[in-house]
Amino acid sequence: MGEEFGPSGDALVFVYNADSGVFNALADAAHKIFSPRTYACNLCALTHTAVGMRVEWKRFLEGLDRPPEFLHADELEARYGVTGVPLPALFRREGARLSVLAGADAINACGTLDELKRLVLDVSR
Numbered sequence: 034m035g036e037e038f039g040p041s042g043d044a045l046v047f048v049y050n051a052d053s054g055v056f057n058a059l060a061d062a063a064h065k066i067f068s069p070r071t072y073a074c075n076l077c078a079l080t081h082t083a084v085g086m087r088v089e090w091k092r093f094l095e096g097l098d099r100p101p102e103f104l105h106a107d108e109l110e111a112r113y114g115v116t117g118v119p120l121p122a123l124f125r126r127e128g129a130r131l132s133v134l135a136g137a138d139a140i141n142a143c144g145t146l147d148e149l150k151r152l153v154l155d156v157s158r
Contacts, residue, residue, distance in 0.1 A: 042129075045097065045099045045102070046126050047076060047121070048108075048118075049077050049106065050120035050137070052106055074121050090150075093150050093153075098157075099125075102126065113129075119137035121141075134156040139156075
């Protein structure tokens with residue numbers, strides 16, 4: 034099962050609509066730079082630059098009452114056996130159980146990092 038967070042193993046699990054791996058990371062970075070409007074993962078587009086996580090997003094995550102966990106699409110199935118959920122998505126993990134807090138439609142509707150932060154706060158209470 035993956036790493037447990039907090040005394041009860043609760044966490045917010047952010048899942049990107051991208052696969053893991055060095056090649057995929059390089060391709061994603063290039064896509065963000067050269068064709069940002071067609072980038073497939075709004076979660077990543079809002080929270081990361083081509084070189085890493087935005088400082089504003091990192092500070093926001095540090096203030097949440099549940100620790101974050103970040104997964105790529107292929108890691109979601111490998112770690113939790115979850116398939117068929119449109120990505121990106123935000124899950125709540127309680128022990129070994131995941132439940133969707135915000136699906137792809139809600140995350141993709143966010144046009145700014147501030148809108149994404151409001152969404153995360155609203156659904157994670």
